[in-house]
Amino acid sequence: MDIRLPDADPTDAEREAVDAVLGAPTSRWHGGARDQWQHDTHVGHGGRAMRQRRTELVPALQALQSRHGWISPGGLRYVCERLHVPPAEAWGVATFYALLATAPRPRRVVHVCDDIGCRNRGARDVIAAATAVAGAHLGHAHATAAEGDAPGHPAGDAAGSATQAPGWMPSPCLGLCDQAPAVLVTDAGAVPEERQLGGVTDDVIRALLTGAAPGADALADTRVPQQGDASLVLLRRVGVVDPTSLAAYRDAGGYRALARALDLGAEAVIAEVTASGLVGRGGAAFPTGRKWDAVRRQEATPHYVVCNADESEPGTFKDRVLIAGDPFAVVEAMTIAGFATGSTKGFVYLRAEYPLAHQRLHGAVEAARAAGLLGDDVMGRGVRFDIEIRRGAGAYICGEETALFESIEGKRGEPRTKPPFPVQVGLFGKPTVVNNVETLANVLPIVLEGGAAYAAKGTPQSTGTRLFCLSGAVARPGVYEAPCGTSLRALLQQAGVSPRLSAVLLGGAAGGFIRADETDLPLTLEHARAADATLGSGVIMAFDDPDDLREAVLRIAAFFRDESCGQCVPCRVGTVRQEEALHRLATGAPLGGVTAELALLDDIGRAMRDASICGLGQSAAAAVDSAVRRLGLFATTAQ
Amino acid sequence: MTATLIPITRPARTSRPPVALTIDGRTVTAEAGVTLLAACRAAGLEIPTLCFLETLTPANVCRLCVVEVEGARVLVPSCSREVEAGMVVHTNSPRVRHARRLVLEFLASSVDLSTTPGMAELLVEYGCHPERFGASAEPQSTAERAAVGVGHHEPPDTAHAATVAQPVLRDNELFVRDYAKCVLCYRCVQACGVDHQNSFAIALAGRGFAARISTELSVGLPDSACVYCGNCVAVCPTGALMAVPEFDLRAAGAWRPEEQAVTDTICPYCGVGCTVSLHVQDNVIVKATSPFAHGITQGNLCIKGRFGWQHVQPEAATASTAPARAAE
Known part of the structure; x- marks a missing residue:
């Protein structure tokens, strides 16, 4: 393939980082130094063998990301040269993923979860503290950085980013809902480090954003609430048997x-x-x-x-x-x-x-x-x-x-x-x-x-045991194992659910809400289906505050808009229109009245469900729809 | 002149017997391996399409051509779904019409479709009211758009519907890129890539509503791998990519396709002998295309055949078709 490379050079550190993943270059055709390969200018390299290396693109980009905290034009050039990937395609890949940056970012970035699990359990305070220490999040700072529109290294060179003050970004769910509020700390460098931290306090976030070492990963001591229970099958060894041996x-x-x-x-x-x-x-x-x-x-x-x-x-x-x-x-x-x-x-x-x-x-x-x-x-x-x-x-x-x-x-x-x-x-x-x-x-x-x-375990149609992720308004959040058919109420009680329970999100953002009076539901596929609900990935998130619930629905709508790949029209635009309509309802400014807005939401949801390419678009309206239909959320509060 | 369309479908490994299926209540026999769209069209049923083009691999992203197949959980894109024996297909059911209506409304509320052929009629046919999503938001500047990262976005303002409105990119003398009109049909990317040109100058960048067609690092076309074949312009269904003479004539209100004579000739530049269709208005070549239904070119040309016609234009006309340059 005859490719044209960007006019930028990688730093030595960037070369090393990429070579550590891809191996040393084997010719000048693929990024080798000019004086190192004097006799290979007449040998063609490429074809099928080269195309098969395309699979190494994301790991190579990740190596750049964790070296300097972003993918510089020079770094991108080097990866394209090494793998013979057209730069426009590599750019398309680099700009697709949220944890790859194509504009300079500080060496340390603290990704603060503000998704449904953390949002109502301390994330707002963490974000307030982060803003007080480090200012607006990097998504906003990035807007200023891009103003010049000129690709190139930041002042000095990319390695200079190591001296920058840490920054923070809001993050979608980090999968630490049982330890909310949670953050992910990424430190770029020669020896990059990443840590997940749970139960983050003001002091912790302040320390992280002023450069303190993050300490041990929140998972270092993985425990489950039922630890030691002899009936466990899937979780039998978790927290009991040394996972490193x-x-x-x-x-x-x-x-x-x-x-x-x-x-x-x-x-x-x-x-x-x-x-x-x-x-x-x-x-x-x-x-x-x-x-x-x-x-x-x-x-x-x-x-x-x-x-x-x-x-x-x-x-x-x-x-x-x-x-x-x-x-x-x-x-x-x-x-x-x-x-x-x-x-x-x-x-x-x-x-x-x-x-x-x-x-x-x-x-x-x-x-x-x-x-x-x-x-x-x-x-x-x-x-x-x-x-x-x-x-x-x-x-x-x-x-x-x-x-x-x-x-x-x-x-x-x-x-x-x-x-x-x-x-x-x-x-x-x-x-x-x-x-x-x-x-x-x-x-x-x-x-x-x-x-x-x-x-023999579970029910005839839903066999065996299942894992359920309990979080939200429960005293003992965590992963629970239960035979299929266990009632939702029993699990909630086991986890110490709030006596003021008002709703449960079942199955995740792609699942749906059910009312507190519906918790006698046996947790099986067939019962869930009959109740027009889904077990999805086993999410059971309890809510006991109406404001939290509305906040969660808005966040779910925002989440799907953020995470839509943008390929098909129903999902790319539908997730935007759904979020806009919800915000109008939530702020008491419905267009043409509440009934019209709810009908509009229904129209949008049906089109996304019916016409999207994949499950993301097809389920992007599920939770919103259940919040409206089952909980009567926006209809009653906005009227 | 005889022209044959080369169907872009997977060659059948073995000859399979024809397939019988039911479309809108009629029993239809179709060749195995053809798409539902082809079967519907053969049966005389019109299915609206936007991203589909016979000469390109179906991207099946616009979802305008969806149809209902009994037993399928969701609607299926007819442009890429192959016929199967016994399929029962509905091309105009309420579900289908609803999905198409919303797809059209989603597009019309977020993208400038003013130069998309046939769109006005479709919006009427499906009873679309794109304004029901609210007033269109103000256009964003190039810098604002470039700054949209992946991940968390600003909360929507409750008065406006987000759009992709943005300034026109005019970084070369041959064609302009008006991404306010881009529906992300992927056609230009495919034409620039393995389907036609193999230049790979452009690709999808970003994600979600901020997804966009872009060169690497968003550099201008002169700094990219673009070879100005204009094959992306040829396949663009909305006029987002447009040759400069057409763009300027449209801007001046002087683009009159109904008055244009289209003459097929053979490109004189090299020995390949591509068929070129010259679009002439007021005795001036205002556009050059190649027929899609042509076994050799499949609608493609090179920079010379597509843009290199100044030497046969009257001198005064060159200026009149390029007012912007004339003004400089």
Whole structure:
């Protein structure tokens, strides 16, 4: 490909950062130094081999981001040169992700969660304190920086940003709703650091914004409220077994499931998973066994396993707890999935906001590989499977499976049209099984006990146990495991729900609100469907204050507007029009009266649901719709 | 002259038997592998489209061509969905009409559609009232738009509906980019990329409502990889990309397509022999295109064929078709 590169040079630090990810350049054609390669000017490089490296684009951009805190024109040039990616496309990718900056940012950025989980539980105070210390958030500061419109390094060079005062930005849900208010601290540099902190006080945010060390990650001590409960299946090891030790994992029963799976054979494993009735826990509830079987039967090769750990649904934090607390279980379950579906390569797409989970999972993959539990000869049984971890870069949409593929492939996270479905045409155009973290965690007990034993738990249509993320107006927030069919009220009581409970958000921002008098709902797919609700990703967020509730609905509308990829018209414009209408209702300035506005909201919602490409647009009106219909929220308060 | 349209569909690996399906109550037989749109059009049913163009890979992003397929949870884009045996399709059901109406209203309330052919009629046909979303917001400056990052946005003001209104970009002598008219159909990006030109000068940048067509670092076209083939201009459905003579004539109120004679000829520049359609108004070439339904060019030209006609223009006319330059 004949590409034209921007007229800017990378700093040495930027070269090093990119080379650390991509390896050293192998020729002058790809960014090698002029004097180093004197004889290769007559050799053509490129073609298919080069195009296949496009998948390394996002990791290379992330390396630049964590080196200087932003992607400079010179850095972008170098990445394009190394990977032969047209600069316009690399720019399109860099500007797609919220955690990649294309204008200078300070070395330290504190991402302050102001989403539904934190907003009413201290985030406003944290934001007030942050504003007092560091001024307006960087989104606003960026507006001034872009005024000149001229690309280039900031005063001095990019490394100079290290001396800048820390800045802050509001962030969508950080998945720490049980420890609200939460922040994510990113420190760029030669040794970049990232930390998630929960229970952030005024003092903490002040210290962070004046340069103090962030201290230990909030997840360093992963605990669950039911810890020690003998009935736990999925959370059995969390907080109990050392997540950094393979030996401890094996002592606690780890890798028995993989051994049994290898004994059973691939088809028998799929039969057990099918018999278990397990359905996807990420929100879509597709039967896992059918998915595995479909991939196994595809003639096209290779097959891929993708673990969707891009948990970004506001209010959801179960996957974070599973990965940080029991990382080997994810590795083992993925290996079983790979064996069953005839895949030799697995990817974990982990959201960027979970640094400790990344560290733990990375450690687990390394340890498993060293012990022969991943690699060319898994458990000495001639099975080949390995895992690569990819980190997200700040995009809720990448939790949508096809957008996730695009992101791994080095593109903007824009969902594909379905059909074809991932089991036929998935990652790199090949048959791919995508499973949520919790779904995979369920595979271990299924293989160990058998599908029938697993299916005996829960209800006939919703088998097994499920994880629920309880937060909001509860005394003991956290991840709870309960058999399907447990009543919502029982779980809420277990978590110490506020006696003034007024509504519950079920299933996340893409789910819906239900009233306090509807909490006798048994938590199963069929009961939820019958009640016109959804379990989604297991979010149970309790509200006991009407103002908080209105605030949450407005935030959900803003969230979908922020996170729409912008590809299709119904979602790109519909999410804007929905938020505008809600704001008019909320401020008592409805256009043409409340009834007209509610009809308009309904019109917008139906079009988004019916005509959007993917699940984001299709569910962007769900929570708003439920707030209006079920809670009568804007109709009663605005009239 | 004979021209054949090369269908841009996946070549069938094996010859599959024709497919029978029901469209609006009629049983229709379609070749396996064709799209619902093709089947509908073959059956004489008109489906509105915006982002779709026969010569490009369907982007299926505008969602104007959606139809209802029984058993499907949501509507499906007819431009890219292949026919299946036994499908029961409704092209004009209330659900379909509602979705199309809203898509049209979303676009008309946020984008300047004044130069989109056929749009005024569609807005009437679907009973659109884009003003029901509120008065249009003030246009943003280029700097304001460039400053829109990804992530949290400013809360909406309750009096206005957000739009993509922004100043016209005029950074070269051949064509202008008026992104206030851009519906993000992806056609220009595809034409610049693997579908046609392989220049990769432009791509989608940003996200959500701030998504935009952009060069790297938002540099001007002269600093980008643009080769000025104008194939993006040719495929733009809304006039957001427009050759300078047309843009200036329109600005002067002197663009009169009904008076233009269109003459097909062969481009004299090189030996490829592309067919060029010369659009002549007042004895002046005001635009050059190539027929989409042409097996060789598929609507494409190069910088010379598309823009290099000054040498056959009367001297005075060159000035009159480029008032801006004449004024300089």
